[in-house]
Amino acid sequence: MIEIQTVQAKSASVRVLTLASGRVNALDVELLDELTSAIRELQDSGNGPLVITGAGRVFSAGVDLNRVVDGGRDYTDRLVPALSQAFDALFSFPWPTVAAINGAAIAGGCVLACACDRRLIAPEAGIGAAEVRVGVAFPVAALEVMRHACGDRAEEVLLGARTFKGVEAITRGLAHRVVADELVEAAIAEASELGALPAEAYRDTKAQLRAPTVARIHQGAATDAGVRQLWGSDETQQRIAAYVQGLKRRD
Numbered sequence: 001m002i003e004i005q006t007v008q009a010k011s012a013s014v015r016v017l018t019l020a021s022g023r024v025n026a027l028d029v030e031l032l033d034e035l036t037s038a039i040r041e042l043q044d045s046g047n048g049p050l051v052i053t054g055a056g057r058v059f060s061a062g063v064d065l066n067r068v069v070d071g072g073r074d075y076t077d078r079l080v081p082a083l084s085q086a087f088d089a090l091f092s093f094p095w096p097t098v099a100a101i102n103g104a105a106i107a108g109g110c111v112l113a114c115a116c117d118r119r120l121i122a123p124e125a126g127i128g129a130a131e132v133r134v135g136v137a138f139p140v141a142a143l144e145v146m147r148h149a150c151g152d153r154a155e156e157v158l159l160g161a162r163t164f165k166g167v168e169a170i171t172r173g174l175a176h177r178v179v180a181d182e183l184v185e186a187a188i189a190e191a192s193e194l195g196a197l198p199a200e201a202y203r204d205t206k207a208q209l210r211a212p213t214v215a216r217i218h219q220g221a222a223t224d225a226g227v228r229q230l231w232g233s234d235e236t237q238q239r240i241a242a243y244v245q246g247l248k249r250r251d
Contacts, residue, residue, distance in 0.1 A: 001020060001031050002018070002019060002020065002034050002035060003018040003055070007188050009188050009189060010192055011195060013048060014195065015042060016052075017035075017053075019031070019035075019059070019060055020055035022064075024058045024104070025060040025109070026061055026064035027060060027063050027064060027108045029078050035089075035090075036089045043089075043093055047095070048199075049098070049194055049195035050098070051097075051099075051187045052100070052113075054103060058103040059099075059100075059102055059125065061107075062107030062109045065240055068231070072232065072237060073231075073237075077232060079231070080227055080231055083111075084142070084220075086112070087217075088214070088218075090112065090115040091141070094202075094203040096194035096195055097115070097116040098188075101121040102125060102183055103122065103125050104126050106126070107129060107130045107131055107134065110127050110128055111146060113175075114145050114146055115145045118187075118194070119175045120179045120183060120187050120190065121174075121179070122178070122179065122180070123166055123180050125165065126165050127164055128157065128161065128174070129146055131158075134243050135243065136240065138158070140220025140224055144216050144220075145213070146158055149174065150172055150174065153172040154173075156172065
């Protein structure tokens with residue numbers, strides 16, 4: 001479900017982590033747990049800069065809503081912590097991280113991209129936080145990652161629940177630049193350049209910049225307990241089921 005390869009770039013070797021899970025790289029508990037474990041193993045082994053991308057034509061369409069509908073409260077009680085742990089692990093990763101957004105990055109996929117230091121996006125790739133449109137609450141880690149990435153545009157992005165492309169994504173903090181050709185190669189080159197910087201200085205500066213966000217994430221247990229209740233409620237489950245049915249009719 002996750003593929004990792006090492007690429008020797010100009011300035012530093014780079015690990016490329018590819019989400020490879022079904023047609024749209026949807027996030028389920030198993031994929032999230034595997035992602036968290038992979039990121040922590042890379043961190044523990046001191047493996048340097050990291051690029052994250054998606055297999056096929058999609059970065060990640062977000063949470064696997066079919067699993068949510070099928071699994072009910074028992075599943076969402078596992079899903080919300082799994083989301084938080086994956087976002088926290090990537091956001092706190094001490095080495096440079098670059099997202100190569102090759103296709104749609106929606107909801108949890110958007111948060112995953114925004115947890116990276118730099119975000120390169122293909123011209124036709126849409127990115128956005130659709131949680132409010134679906135009718136689900138944000139785990140603290142997800143909301144704080146988005147707040148960090150989008151700054152004073154966070155309310156527009158999170159409450160508007162729109163999908164953005166190109167320059168519109170850049171102006172809202174969802175991406176840093178558009179890359180029309182050889183996106184993953186460009187992401188590897190950027191990660192390599194960042195990886196060539198003095199590692200301790202990069203790591204310490206990144207930690208200081210992100211410390212307030214990480215603190216809010218780690219203090220969010222009470223809020224996340226409420227988020228789990230909201231995800232598992234009958235009303236939310238019915239709303240998600242209706243949303244999934246709407247998607248199927250459009251397909």
